[in-house]
Amino acid sequence: MPTHWYNILADLPEPLPPPYDPDNGKRLELLKQVIPSEPLRLEFSNERFVKIPEEVLERYFQVGRPTPLIRAKRFEEYLNAPVKIYLKMEGYTYTGSHKINSALAWVYYALKDGAKFVTTETGAGQWGSAVALAAALFRVKAHVFMVRASYYAKPLRRYLMQMYGAEVHPSPSNLTEFGKKILSENPNHPGSLGIAITESAEYAQRYGGKYVVGSVINADIMFKTIAGLEAKKQLELIGEDPDVMIGVVGGGSNWGGAFYPFIGDELRSGKVRRRYIAVGALEVPKVTKGVYKYDDPDTGRVLPQLKMYTIGADFVPPPIYAGGLRYHAVAPTLSYLMYKGYVEGRDYDQETVFKMAQIFAQVEGYVPAPETAHTLPVIKEIADEARRTGERKVILVSFSGHGLLDLGNYADVLGFEKT
Numbered sequence: 001m002p003t004h005w006y007n008i009l010a011d012l013p014e015p016l017p018p019p020y021d022p023d024n025g026k027r028l029e030l031l032k033q034v035i036p037s038e039p040l041r042l043e044f045s046n047e048r049f050v051k052i053p054e055e056v057l058e059r060y061f062q063v064g065r066p067t068p069l070i071r072a073k074r075f076e077e078y079l080n081a082p083v084k085i086y087l088k089m090e091g092y093t094y095t096g097s098h099k100i101n102s103a104l105a106w107v108y109y110a111l112k113d114g115a116k117f118v119t120t121e122t123g124a125g126q127w128g129s130a131v132a133l134a135a136a137l138f139r140v141k142a143h144v145f146m147v148r149a150s151y152y153a154k155p156l157r158r159y160l161m162q163m164y165g166a167e168v169h170p171s172p173s174n175l176t177e178f179g180k181k182i183l184s185e186n187p188n189h190p191g192s193l194g195i196a197i198t199e200s201a202e203y204a205q206r207y208g209g210k211y212v213v214g215s216v217i218n219a220d221i222m223f224k225t226i227a228g229l230e231a232k233k234q235l236e237l238i239g240e241d242p243d244v245m246i247g248v249v250g251g252g253s254n255w256g257g258a259f260y261p262f263i264g265d266e267l268r269s270g271k272v273r274r275r276y277i278a279v280g281a282l283e284v285p286k287v288t289k290g291v292y293k294y295d296d297p298d299t300g301r302v303l304p305q306l307k308m309y310t311i312g313a314d315f316v317p318p319p320i321y322a323g324g325l326r327y328h329a330v331a332p333t334l335s336y337l338m339y340k341g342y343v344e345g346r347d348y349d350q351e352t353v354f355k356m357a358q359i360f361a362q363v364e365g366y367v368p369a370p371e372t373a374h375t376l377p378v379i380k381e382i383a384d385e386a387r388r389t390g391e392r393k394v395i396l397v398s399f400s401g402h403g404l405l406d407l408g409n410y411a412d413v414l415g416f417e418k419t
């Protein structure tokens with residue numbers, strides 16, 4: 001197990017554009033009050049390696065780390081091309097995705113600040129369930145503000161959070177001033193991630209809790225590099241050096257967590273020779289059609305603006321099942337790497353992706369999360385290319401999660417009979 005997290009800021013060729021506060025410091029002030037102090041310090045730190053606290057490392061072991069690196073041999077045979085495909089299996093952790101990698105660190109640092117509880121927002125529930133698990137393992141209460149529409153429509157991850165002892169509130173709620181205001185205007189408001197973020201921050205600020213952030217910012221991605229650092233060691237052990245790296249992007253922490261340790265080495269050496277591919281959903285096309293500019297990270301506009309590829313904080317995505325890919329923007333660090341041309345973008349539509357997920361499940365025996373399945377068409381693209389040119393390629397894929405709680409969504413799109 002790696003003993004340190006990796007910080008890409010140490011190896012970027014120039015400083016990242018800083019956060020911008022259009023409200024004269026008010027947003028930065030809120031951030032200082034509600035976010036645990038050590039992650040906030042790390043957010044602007046240039047230390048290349050940061051020691052993982054013993055208490056976090058020990059819980060990484062407990063929840064299933066290190067996760068296996070699995071060669072997808074049968075999928076290789078199916079593609080019938082000169083490629084080797086290695087999957088870093090983040091679905092092997094207790095809540096079934098990479099999100100626990102940072103949730104444990106956030107909750108640990110919140111407690112070090114003396115927080116009475118932690119708060120966070122969640123859409124479909126992957127991040128919320130990771131925080132609920134982390135809070136359970138550190139014996140502290142988690143209040144999770146869950147987008148109201150998902151609270152009722154997607155109860156399985158809510159049950160998981162409740163199983164871990166978290167309090168899950170449909171957002172907008174009447175627990176905050178912001179929530180009450182919205183409910184007074186529309187008692188049936190379906191909610192949004194932006195509203196849930198604002199409620200989580202307000203609730204933490206008011207009652208002595210800390211608010212924990214699940215993606216996008218540097219500190220969060222740094223905590224998630226445990227996955228990439230493990231993969232690096234695993235590949236060294238078997239003497240492989242990938243040519244192509246593929247991962248999906250919600251806010252960017254899965255992608256950065258898996259690949260920053262690799263691209264960081266290349267940036268430091270002065271030459272990036274591998275291909276890095278970031279994949280999103282066609283229905284939320286920020287990696288292919290986003291604009292690189294300052295934008296709000298939340299629709300409530302209470303957090304400082306960040307320079308990133310965005311399709312706009314007001315963008316309302318169509319109801320797609322890959323809930324983890326619905327975010328409107330790409331993490332500033334990853335956006336910078338895309339802007340500099342080190343990382344390519346791809347988008348695929350839900351129908352194409354789900355059909356390939358079904359093929360993959362039948363060939364490899366593993367049901368990927370709908371988000372994770374967006375990597376499959378790119379793997380096929382690289383395989384087709386390798387078959388044409390005859391050039392052998394080694395591919396590393398961040399396999400961000402399993403789809404066992406998403407089978408209802410697969411049933412909808414693939415047309416299985418439902419009761």
Ligand SMILES: *Cc1c(COP(=O)(O)O)cnc(C)c1O
Pocket residue numbers: 097098099126127214215216248249250251252253254255324325369371372400401402
């Ligand atoms: C949340 C999620 C993602 C997207 O994560 P980011 O770190 O926000 O980019 C990808 N895959 C799965 C399985 C997820 O749960």
